[in-house]
Amino acid sequence: MITVFIDTNIYQELGFNFNCKNEIIVNFIKQIENKEVKNVIISVIDNEVKDHLIKRKKENEIKIKRHCKWIRDYIDEKDIEKNLDRELKSFEDYKKLTKAEIFKIDTVNPENVLKKYFKKEYPFENSKPNEFKDAFFIEGIKKYLENNYSIRNVIITKDKGIKEAVKELQHIEVLSSIQELTDLIIDYGKERKEEIWEYLKGYDLNPKLESIYPIVEENDLEEGNIEIEEIINTGVYGVEIIKATLDKITIVCNLGICLKGSFSCLDIENSVYDSEEKEYIYKSYLKRDEMLYVCLTILDIEVKNNKLSEVIIKDFPDIDINYEDLQNK
Numbered sequence: 001m002i003t004v005f006i007d008t009n010i011y012q013e014l015g016f017n018f019n020c021k022n023e024i025i026v027n028f029i030k031q032i033e034n035k036e037v038k039n040v041i042i043s044v045i046d047n048e049v050k051d052h053l054i055k056r057k058k059e060n061e062i063k064i065k066r067h068c069k070w071i072r073d074y075i076d077e078k079d080i081e082k083n084l085d086r087e088l089k090s091f092e093d094y095k096k097l098t099k100a101e102i103f104k105i106d107t108v109n110p111e112n113v114l115k116k117y118f119k120k121e122y123p124f125e126n127s128k129p130n131e132f133k134d135a136f137f138i139e140g141i142k143k144y145l146e147n148n149y150s151i152r153n154v155i156i157t158k159d160k161g162i163k164e165a166v167k168e169l170q171h172i173e174v175l176s177s178i179q180e181l182t183d184l185i186i187d188y189g190k191e192r193k194e195e196i197w198e199y200l201k202g203y204d205l206n207p208k209l210e211s212i213y214p215i216v217e218e219n220d221l222e223e224g225n226i227e228i229e230e231i232i233n234t235g236v237y238g239v240e241i242i243k244a245t246l247d248k249i250t251i252v253c254n255l256g257i258c259l260k261g262s263f264s265c266l267d268i269e270n271s272v273y274d275s276e277e278k279e280y281i282y283k284s285y286l287k288r289d290e291m292l293y294v295c296l297t298i299l300d301i302e303v304k305n306n307k308l309s310e311v312i313i314k315d316f317p318d319i320d321i322n323y324e325d326l327q328n329k
Contacts (some may be wrong), residue, residue: 002185003038003150005141007046007157008133010178016052016087018094024178025094032098036185038150039098042140043105044133046095053087060084105140112139116165123161131161138165145171151240151252154181171242179284196251196301197239199308205233205255208313221265223285226321229261234292242298243245249301249316259291265326286326293319 011018018025031037058211095102113135117124123134145153153172157163163174173180209231234256244248260299266288272282298315 001038001150001152003040003145003148004181005040005042005137005144005153005155006045006178007137007155007159007162008045008052008160008180010156011049012052013158013177016049016056018087019091019297020090020093028178028181029097031185037181039100040144041095041100041102042137042144043102044140046102048133049091050088053091054111056087057084063065076214103140105136105142105143108136108139108143116293123159123281125161128161134159134162134165136321138162141166142169142173146209152242154184156181193239193241196241196249196308197236199301200236200239200253200311201298203311205311207312208311209233209257209316212313212316220320220328221323222268223283224265224321225262227262228259230259232258232260234258236240237294245303247303249303249308251299251301253297253299254294255297255316257293257295259293259319260289263288263291263321263326265323268323269327280317288326291325295319 014024020026020029027041028037032039077290094100101264111288117132123131123138125131141155142155144218151171154175155162155166155172156175158176166172168175173184175184192327237254237256239251239253241249241251251287264285266280267284267286271280273279274281295317297313298318300312300314302310302312
């Protein structure tokens with residue numbers, strides 16, 4: 001799932017039109033419903049959009065008073081108010097339909113923003129010295145991603161300062177419109193992920209896994225003994241495409257891993273320790289012949305003649321076998 005952060009200027013380009021008849025909004029809602037996209041609105045953006053809509057409401061009220069005083073003779077006051085509030089209601093409906101998560105910036109350290117301001121670092125520029133909203137938008141995104149791990153993230157903005165400011169951040173792509181997000185998902189979306197998942201289900205990853213030893217570490221096992229005879233892939237889950245070219249696709253997925261062999265350590269809870277002798281006078285052992293894990297893995301899949309081909313394990317985590325693993329599995 002792609003986590004999306006949309007800047008105010010994107011909504012402004014749409015004329016702050018959150019009506020569900022707006023095709024761009026309709027497509028975005030479909031992406032949410034298909035669980036391709038998660039909509040996260042940083043609170044500074046939420047407040048800025050609402051401020052724009054409140055100003056538009058006030059401008060419309062003034063126009064009615066100046067130019068359409070007669071309208072109150074023909075239309076009920078409540079109906080006038082309802083129509084004036086329509087844009088704000090549409091925005092609130094949009095947030096509900098897109099299951100928007102509003103992330104508050106009260107945990108953001110303002111010192112981070114002030115440092116950038118005094119150093120004139122992006123998004124602050126000599127020509128745009130007061131970009132505090134953009135700076136808090138960026139810091140809000142960073143804070144959100146610290147607390148909510150997400151492999152693939154997209155910022156949609158037209159602001160050059162924001163684009164420059166997030167260049168060095170990992171796992172973040174920058175787009176200039178919601179339409180580009182639609183194109184991105186169409187190209188690398190659900191059907192392609194299912195195709196890759198089906199391909200990996202039938203692909204023998206075991207020789208690849210065996211070739212990346214040593215991957216197992218003992219984690220302070222008392223009298224531990226680990227002998228691995230075989231490493232087996234038991235399944236592929238949660239495929240996410242993070243990069244795609246004509247000849248290679250890079251994905252992140254969870255690999256089910258079964259380690260077969262001999263695994264043992266002292267069962268501390270069921271052994272008896274003599275504090276005076278400073279040794280165990282009775283020893284019990286935990287023993288297993290297999291250990292099961294789920295490992296977040298990055299794979300490269302080569303593409304030849306438009307067909308998926310060789311799979312390369314690009315990044316695989318070390319597996320720490322600890323006392324709790326032997327207890328629980």
